[in-house]
Amino acid sequence: MSADSSQPGGFTPEASANWLAGAGGLRNTVRQELVARQLEEQITSRYPVGQRLRVLDVGMGQGTQALRLARAGHTVTGLESDAVMLKAAREALAGEPAGIRERVRLVEGDGRDTGVHFLPGSFDVVLCHGVLMYVEEPDALLAGLARMLAPGGLLSLLVRNGDALAMRPAAAGDWKSALSAFDTETYTNRLGLRVRADRLEALTATLAGIAAPLHAWYGVRIFTDHVGNDVELPAADELQQVLALEERAGRTDPYRGVAALLHLCGVRRI
16 A cells, blocks of 8 residues: 555554555455556557656555566656655565666655656656545645646556445445445545545546546456455465456446445546
């Protein structure tokens, strides 16, 4: 998970440590793998094979997506304000070959201040995964991210699905919480933090308003959101079945509409 600890409702050091403790489990693996596949699909459909892209990962967390993109040959800048996460990202980067380390730059900073660190139009791809739920008023942040994109650039957002907040408590048999979820845009996440969710319709309008209209969207974690953070990975063949199921459902209606997370891809107008 990526997060800016300085943002409203953001991570505490304890929450960051708890997140990292479950990073290798089933829930996070499904999330990271599905987002990586979806992102690769969008990149390969927009750019020539072999083109090295300039990528900005805002709220990069432990650096999972940033490192995958660097291994694919892209130049990646990771922006992260959480000290625990930044330390984990630096340690992960240190374990990579020199050629990959040279393609990654880590910057300590707040995702709302991209204009302080970078010039407009500096990047071909901007990622903002698992950050918006910690931002009370995300419109200014999103507008700043769009300004970082070169014309035709790709904006990748991963958000909590506000239209599906009743799914997790209902699956757990918590009927009272499930009923109340219909009338709120906030929830308590697995880390014990009170955060917010986004709705597809509202984000679609926002992306249009910041000149990066929605190009494609996916559901992420439809069948595995209910499992505990401590649930380990199954055997390799079973894991591949889980990923195949989640990947297909994430691009198929009506399943994707009730996913725990939404992956939205906007394209900067030329």
